[in-house]
Amino acid sequence: MITTQASRASHPSHARRASAGPAARRPRLVYVLLIALVVMFVLPLLWALSSSFKHRGDIFTYPPQPLPSPFTLENYTRLLETQPFWGWFATSTVVAVVSTAVSVFVCALAGFAFAKYRFRGKRLLFDVMFSSMAVPFAVIVVPLFVMLVKAGVTNVYFSLIVPWVAPAFGIFMMRQYAEQAVPDSVLEAARIDGASEFGLFTRVVLPLLRPALGALAVWGFLNSYNSFLWPLIVVSDPAQYTLPLGIQSLYAAEARQVDLVLAGSVLAAIPSLIMFILLRKQLLDGLTAGAVKS
CATH class of the missing domain: 1.10.3720.10 (MetI-like)
Known part of the structure; x- marks a missing residue:
């Protein structure tokens, strides 16, 4: 059993998987952080764009409405x-x-x-x-x-x-x-x-x-x-x-x-x-x- 585990550990494919584990997680973490930053910056812009087509009384309603209803160009x-x-x-x-x-x-x-x-x-x-x-x-x-x-x-x-x-x-x-x-x-x-x-x-x-x-x-x-x-x-x-x-x-x-x-x-x-x-x-x-x- 010891020989089998040693042979698996010494196999190149197992070594690559072991070494690629932490390295593969880093790009994913970077992508997650970048997506979070994009969402953080884009959401206020989308909210301003959507709210510009709402009546004043509908802008701060809770829960907030993603889309203007009713849609108006009065503003x-x-x-x-x-x-x-x-x-x-x-x-x-x-x-x-x-x-x-x-x-x-x-x-x-x-x-x-x-x-x-x-x-x-x-x-x-x-x-x-x-x-x-x-x-x-x-x-x-x-x-x-x-x-x-x-x-x-x-x-x-x-x-x-x-x-x-x-x-x-x-x-x-x-x-x-x-x-x-x-x-x-x-x-x-x-x-x-x-x-x-x-x-x-x-x-x-x-x-x-x-x-x-x-x-x-x-x-x-x-x-x-x-x-x-x-x-x-x-x-x-x-x-x-x-x-x-x-x-x-x-x-x-x-x-x-x-x-x-x-x-x-x-x-x-x-x-x-x-x-x-x-x-x-x-x-x-x-x-x-x-x-x-x-």
Whole structure:
């Protein structure tokens, strides 16, 4: 009997089963955790979408109803008819698109300079820029507002765009990616062919930075589009509110218009989804760059 057990233990198939047991459970545990996270994030979105088509009295019924019964579009019609929603939508979208385009270009230019050029004070300048990431935005809100007032810049759109023009995280991200993705030999070959430094950047460097540009564009767009604290300080006219301010004003009203808040939140999520769909390939490529050794 001892011989039989020893022979079974020494058989390759039994050894593989014994060793594969704990290893096989790990992927299952990872899948279970990932599914739980997906459910945790998706359920509130589905609840908001479903409740936006319910009457206000049916939103908080217990037990909760997964599907609206009866189905109604009254929340959307009331929101669009009684509130300047499209003005809020236009302000947020224009500010987010312009600030994203400007910040992507500026961050790529600055990151490329930090990665491939040598100049006096480069290390100190980069350290100061990088250390600013440790300063919460709420700390600089008041000084930034005072600077804009002293400079006489009162245009709402300009004031909303300024904080997102050159984020330290974007410059750091582009610098790290440029060091890996832009070979020095390519730059030297372009200079030998007679390319100017700015032409070198626009024609050679930017195409090589495309994955990182897509990831940075999504990050910058969401930061600007979802910003609440800075527009709260800068904007005073309700007609010029951004979407977060406008939706918050609906809930802050005496009636606590939760039905309109849900409808506005669903409509406000559309640009973010479009942005992600258009740049999902660049976003995934930019986030995974450097994760696998070539």
